[in-house]
Every structure is written in structure tokens, then in C-alpha cells.
Amino acid sequence: MFKTNVGGIDRVLRIVVGIALLAAYFFTTGGAWHWLLLIGVVPLATGLMSTCPAYSLLGMSTCPMKK
Template sequence: MKSNVGGIDRVLRIVVGLVLIGLAATNTVGWWGWLGAVPLLTGLFSFCPLYTLLGVNSCPVKKS
């Protein structure tokens, strides 16, 4: 599994995921807030299956 999520994209996914889960846990937004687990996990693992299907990569290019 090759990383395809990096930089600010990764940080935003983690933050948005945590916020949504927090709002769902406090019963502020309802059940759909638990969908915050998706961006949280993709941010933590630095891999997004949808990015693979679309050919998107937000990781910086590593110079050798």
C-alpha cells in the first residue's frame, strides 16, 4: 500500500475526522458525524482508495 495522502491534506483529514467524531459523540450532529472515521483513517494511514482510483497523489515527490 503506497502512500498517496500527504502534507496539509493529511492534517486536514485528521482534524476534520476528529471534529466530526467529537460532534457525533456529543450528539450535536447526529449519526452521520461517525462518518468522520473515514477521513480520520485515511489521514492516519496516508492512503486513500479513492485517490488511487482517480490517479491523485498529494504526497511530495521524494528527491534521490
């Protein structure tokens, strides 16, 4: 469906950051800005799907070149 444009290291970092932000949301007490930690859904989803809409708009890719 979407063109793969997220490479290996980028993908792993996105998944780790996403999980860390969501864990912080669920395991910390609430505060005024606590809900902002839900932004972790975005890097987690883009890492799991190996595609980033922002990369597509900017014409970027971190995937190795296909021969």
C-alpha cells in the same frame, strides 16, 4: 501495504476533520441524521494511514514528488 498518496497538509486536515466529526457525534444530542457524523471515521483513518483509496482509483497524490 498501501502506497502513500496523502501529503502533509492533506493528512493534517483529514485528521482534524475526522476528529471534529466524531467529537460532534459523541458530544451532541441525537437527531434524525445524527448517525451521519460517524462518516468522520473515513477521513480520520485515511489521514492516519496516509493513503486514500479514492486517490488511488483516480490516480491522484498530494505527496511531494520523490527524487
